[in-house]
Amino acid sequence: MSFWFIQSLNSLALGGVLFTLAAGFSLIFGLMRIANLSHGAYFMLGAYIGLAMLDRGFGFGVALLAAGLGVGILGGVVEFFVLRRLAGNSLSQVLATLGVAFVISDGSLWLWGGDPRPVSAPALLSGGVQLMGLTFPLYRLAVVGFSIVIALGLWLLLDKTRLGVMIRASVDDRQMAQGIGVPASRLFSVVFVLGTALAGIGGVIAAPILSVYPGLDADMLPLALVVVILGGLGSLAGAFVGSFLIGFVYSFGQVLFPDLAYIILFLPMVVILAVRPQGLFGRITA
Secondary structure, X not given: OHHHHHHHHHHHHHHHHHHHHHHHHHHHHHHHOOOOOOHHHHHHHHHXXXXXXXXXXXXXXXXXXXXXXXXXXXXXHHHHHHHHHHOOOHHHHHHHHHHHHHHHHHXXXXXXXXXXXXXXXOXXXXXXXXXXXXXXXXXXXXXXXXXXXXXXXXXXXXXXXXXXXXXXXXXXOHHHHHHOOOOXXXXXXXXXXXXXXXXXXXXXXXXXXXXXXXXXXXXXXXXXXXXXXXXXXXXXXXXXXXXXXXXXXXXXXXXXXXXXXXXXXXXXXXXXXXXXXXXXXXXXXX
């Protein structure tokens, strides 16, 4: 019984980490119709920036802020100078994001070396908490709470602001949104910066759980892809539900069937797409 309980809590923590990565990926994918293959690299870069801030004696909050700002600015530069110049050519945009991922990966390896780097949880959230007679790391529970806060913040942004209305309209029907005056170029820039900033913040959030190491981007990107495809293009609810669903599937799959972990992970996605190609919460777009 204790195994199932602890593993379920670990799955929730992994789901929270995945949501911080997949939320921005889903917005970018839903709006720009490109698979941002550098998203995992932004996640890893955020983790390294957070690590650098912590090594210099700054607090965890400063590390989060620095990672979000630094990665968001980099994302804005890439969108403005690279992706915008390739507008209308989705294949070239996808290949460009793959190239950016390699640049970030090699740059991180050059700057921070190839050794895995552990990151301690903030002092306020260190230690454990007693649940059903078992001790569980407090930080992992905090990650779940943090992911819920991010989900609420994004929901308020998308549902209660003019910017959110434009984003949702563009996701549902981009041509119609542009026809009524939605500024597509500026909207793409805002969403890309927001998505990459969330990835950077997610990297810092994940660091005390996963540690920071070269290849973190390659490990996390397939999970984000599965979440977005499973949940549906541009769907915040889909990203949220999909993140925790994949968290459970992947966490239990690795423990119970380590040799079949990826089969267990991708098989539900294939089955759901065969029945509902737009994903669980996605809409059929024009």
